[in-house]
Amino acid sequence: DYASSLLGLIPGARRATPGLKDLLxxxxxxxPPEQVERIREAAEFGTSAHKGQTRLSGExxxxxxxxAAAILAELHLDxxxxxxxxxxxxxxxxxxxxxxxAQRFGADVAExxxxxxxxxxIKFKSREEAQAESFRKMLLAMVRDxxxxxxKLADRTHNMxxxxxxxxxxxxxxxxxxxxxxxxxxxxxxxxxxxxxxxDLGFAALYPQRYRVLERALKRARGNQKEFLKKxxxxxxxxxxxxxxxxxxxxxxxxxxxxxxxMRRKRATLNEIxxxxxxxxxxxxxxxxxRALGSVHSVFKPMPGRFxxxxxxxxxxxxxxxxxxxxxxxxxxxEAQIRTEDMHRVAESGVAAHWKYKGGxx
Ligand code: MN
Numbered sequence: 001d002y003a004s005s006l007l008g009l010i011p012g013a014r015r016a017t018p019g020l021k022d023l024l025x026x027x028x029x030x031x032p033p034e035q036v037e038r039i040r041e042a043a044e045f046g047t048s049a050h051k052g053q054t055r056l057s058g059e060x061x062x063x064x065x066x067x068a069a070a071i072l073a074e075l076h077l078d079x080x081x082x083x084x085x086x087x088x089x090x091x092x093x094x095x096x097x098x099x100x101x102a103q104r105f106g107a108d109v110a111e112x113x114x115x116x117x118x119x120x121x122i123k124f125k126s127r128e129e130a131q132a133e134s135f136r137k138m139l140l141a142m143v144r145d146x147x148x149x150x151x152k153l154a155d156r157t158h159n160m161x162x163x164x165x166x167x168x169x170x171x172x173x174x175x176x177x178x179x180x181x182x183x184x185x186x187x188x189x190x191x192x193x194x195x196x197x198x199x200d201l202g203f204a205a206l207y208p209q210r211y212r213v214l215e216r217a218l219k220r221a222r223g224n225q226k227e228f229l230k231k232x233x234x235x236x237x238x239x240x241x242x243x244x245x246x247x248x249x250x251x252x253x254x255x256x257x258x259x260x261x262x263m264r265r266k267r268a269t270l271n272e273i274x275x276x277x278x279x280x281x282x283x284x285x286x287x288x289x290x291r292a293l294g295s296v297h298s299v300f301k302p303m304p305g306r307f308x309x310x311x312x313x314x315x316x317x318x319x320x321x322x323x324x325x326x327x328x329x330x331x332x333x334x335e336a337q338i339r340t341e342d343m344h345r346v347a348e349s350g351v352a353a354h355w356k357y358k359g360g361x362x
Pocket of ligand 1: 064088089155
């Protein structure tokens with residue numbers, strides 16, 4: 001959609017705070033006018049409820065929930081979720097009671113806001129991985145409506161985008177919690193884009209020095225690999241066309257935090273990690289995926305033991321794709337994912353797809 005494609009043109013723009021105008025433009029693109037009007041009313045309600053409150057950055061408080069709502073609007077979520085995001089701090093930070101929200105905006109909105117408020121009251125203390133896992137499970141189990149978690153993730157994402165306003169010790173605590181609790185929850189729910197953003201922002205806030213060094217080295221490595229990757233893409237595209245398969249072939253960029261984690265886990269250097277290339281092939285139907293796999297294997301030999309069929313056996317979060325690793329030119333490994341457009345959408349936005357606005361009474 002238009003607003004997010006514009007944001008994509010400006011590096012770092014996603015980290016800025018979208019205002020009410022941006023939010024309304026986003027929802028206008030997929031919701032009918034009367035629902036956009038309800039969202040505008042919620043923004044007015046929130047603005048007067050939070051009147052006089054400011055964020056650490058000095059801007060009016062309402063800028064935060066509006067920005068969180070914009071993150072969910074980019075996922076085309078339904079009106080109640082957007083309104084709940086706008087009002088998510090109203091019960092906790094203002095004298096507004098839950099009943100009043102229910103009267104003005106309906107029981108669903110009130111329940112979601114109440115759920116987010118209750119989540120905020122559980123404090124995460126432990127650094128132990130095992131306890132982080134049980135915390136994630138508890139958090140997912142205690143919410144009846146998963147939209148509560150979606151609003152919480154948007155809340156956290158905007159807080160991470162603006163974390164510079166916070167003092168360093170608090171910043172580190174929030175960043176650690178983001179990496180240990182919220183990014184894995186986003187992953188569990190299949191919200192891949194949010195997961196990546198939470199990880200990179202968390203990594204940058206927790207280890208700023210490592211982040212900068214790695215970012216610089218990665219930029220250099222990618223510059224050197226451009227031509228090489230282009231050639232592989234062309235070779236594979238040619239093979240697919242020869243077999244009359246219509247496909248989008250694109251290089252997949254690895255993100256800083258996942259590279260960092262891999263380096264630590266495998267005790268590997270940056271070059272060993274970035275030398276493994278990622279490719280994605282998107283086709284029309286499931287059976288085309290298998291034909292595409294055959295074409296790809298005829299160009300580059302597959303690495304034994306690395307093929308995974310997540311189409312026949314999807315992951316728990318609904319993720320589907322074929323995974324294979326190829327021996328590319330000079331034996332350079334290429335990790336390929338093959339999937340349909342539908343599978344691609346689920347891979348990017350996971351459970352959010354279930355609460356997408358579908359029109360009518362869907
Ligand atoms: Mn908040």
